[in-house]
Amino acid sequence: MPLEIQIQKALSPQNAGAVTVKLTGSLDTATAPELERQLAPVLAGPVKDLVFDLAQLKFISSAGLRVFSTARKQLKERGGQASFIHMQPQIQEVFEIIKALPGVAIFKDMAELDRYLAARQRSHQENQ
Amino acid sequence: MTLDLSATPEEVMRAVEALQQFGQAKQVPEKVLFGLALALEECGSNIVNHALQRDPHRKFRVAFEHTGDAVTIELRDPGPEFDPAAAPAVAAAADHDDRSPGGWGIQLVRRYMDDICYRREAGQNVLRLTKHLTPTKAQK
Numbered sequence: 459m460p461l462e463i464q465i466q467k468a469l470s471p472q473n474a475g476a477v478t479v480k481l482t483g484s485l486d487t488a489t490a491p492e493l494e495r496q497l498a499p500v501l502a503g504p505v506k507d508l509v510f511d512l513a514q515l516k517f518i519s520s521a522g523l524r525v526f527s528t529a530r531k532q533l534k535e536r537g538g539q540a541s542f543i544h545m546q547p548q549i550q551e552v553f554e555i556i557k558a559l560p561g562v563a564i565f566k567d568m569a570e571l572d573r574y575l576a577a578r579q580r581s582h583q584e585n586q
Numbered sequence: 587m588t589l590d591l592s593a594t595p596e597e598v599m600r601a602v603e604a605l606q607q608f609g610q611a612k613q614v615p616e617k618v619l620f621g622l623a624l625a626l627e628e629c630g631s632n633i634v635n636h637a638l639q640r641d642p643h644r645k646f647r648v649a650f651e652h653t654g655d656a657v658t659i660e661l662r663d664p665g666p667e668f669d670p671a672a673a674p675a676v677a678a679a680a681d682h683d684d685r686s687p688g689g690w691g692i693q694l695v696r697r698y699m700d701d702i703c704y705r706r707e708a709g710q711n712v713l714r715l716t717k718h719l720t721p722t723k724a725q726k
Contacts, residue, residue, distance in 0.1 A: 459603070486602070487631040488595040517620070519627045520690035548620045555697050556690050 459517060461489035463496050475582065476507035476575050482514035485522030494525050501529060506538035506582060507575055513544035518552050530562055537585070539563060539578065543571050588649040591630075593638035598630035601648045605659070612652045618717060621698030622657055625715050628691035629661050629670065637665025637711065656700075659715045668711055669704040670695075 462482035477500055485493060500508070508529060530540040541563040545553070550564070565571040587608055591597040602623050609619040630648065638644040646663035670692050695702060701716040 459599075484599070486595075486599055486627055487634070488599045491595075517623065519624055519631070520694060521631065523690060548617065552624070552694065555694060 459484035461485055461492060462514075463493055465496065465500060475505065475579060476509055477505045478509045478511055480511040480514070484517040485515060485525070486517060486519045487521040490519075490521035490525050493522070494528070497525065497529055501532050506533065506536060507541065507578060508533055508538070509541045509543060509571060509575075511543050512546065512549055515546065515549055518549050520556070523552070523556055526562075537582075541565060541571060541574070543568065587651075588647060590645055590647055592642045593634045593640060593644045593646060594642050595631065595634060595640075598627060598634055601630055602627050605648075605650055608650055608652070609657065612657075614652070614657060614719065618657075618719065622659065622715075622717055625695045625698050625717075626659050626661075628695050629659075629713055629715065632670060632691055633661060633663045633665065633711075637663045637668060655720045656716055656718050658717075661713045661715075662710045664710055667706050669706075670713065671702045671704045 460483050464480040464482075466478045466480070467476075479493075479497070479500075481493070483489070497508075510526065526540065532538075533540050539562075542553075543565045544567070545564060553564075563574060565574065587604065589601050589604060591601055605626050606619060606623055609622060614622070626648065630646075633646050634640055638646060644664070646661065648662075649660045651658045651660075695715065698717070699715045700718050701714075703714040703716075705712050705714075
């Protein structure tokens with residue numbers, strides 16, 4: 459199964475600084491390098507909040523978790539955050555087994571995420 | 587079913603897809619099949635990345651079997667002797683070394699498989715993974 463990657467910036471006014479990465483298909487040993495390649499320019503930029511929309515992600519292996527873990531660490535270093543939304547149960551189970559991503563935020567829906575990101579945006583602005 | 591694969595990530599996923607089709611044809615429950623596919627992906631990736639150094643000219647073999655109350659996956663590779671089942675469990679919440687051979691991978695395999703059996707045979711690593719399908723044994 460291939461991996462489709464869609465990167466979107468500033469989906470709504472509340473989270474103007476956030477970048478959303480929508481993944482469709484399988485994030486595995488063959489497809490993880492491509493995600494890493496596409497995230498590199500995003501992470502090199504000023505983004506503080508990265509949201510991974512996993513609604514259409516059917517499969518994940520440790521190769522995929524490593525890409526998320528690297529992104530999380532880079533964001534954390536600049537006071538940022540990796541968030542995950544719409545995780546399917548079997549994908550969430552993999553995250554829970556490995557516990558590789560401490561402190562990441564997992565949300566069920568966009569409304570919950572928007573509230574969280576809006577609060578974080580205010581916090582970033584207050585800290586500047 | 588037996589597959590001879592070149593040591594590349596794409597070939598690992600070819601084996602995973604073949605296992606998924608095999609499992610669907612045998613009506614293996616989706617949740618169980620997810621775990622089987624993941625275990626194969628992790629073990630196959632370790633063979634490609636570590637045992638066979640991503641050399642596309644080198645080969646490894648994967649076989650799967652459905653016996654009615656269990657699915658077994660057997661992986662054979664000609665790499666240096668290495669027993670992934672003997673690898674220590676990685677401490678949770680530690681900062682993981684991404685180069686350690688299958689730290690997270692073996693953790694996932696242990697979680698989804700009921701039995702992991704390694705042997706060295708005629709210069710090959712042979713890894714046999716078993717998942718029981720009957721409710722009394724598959725309590726994970």
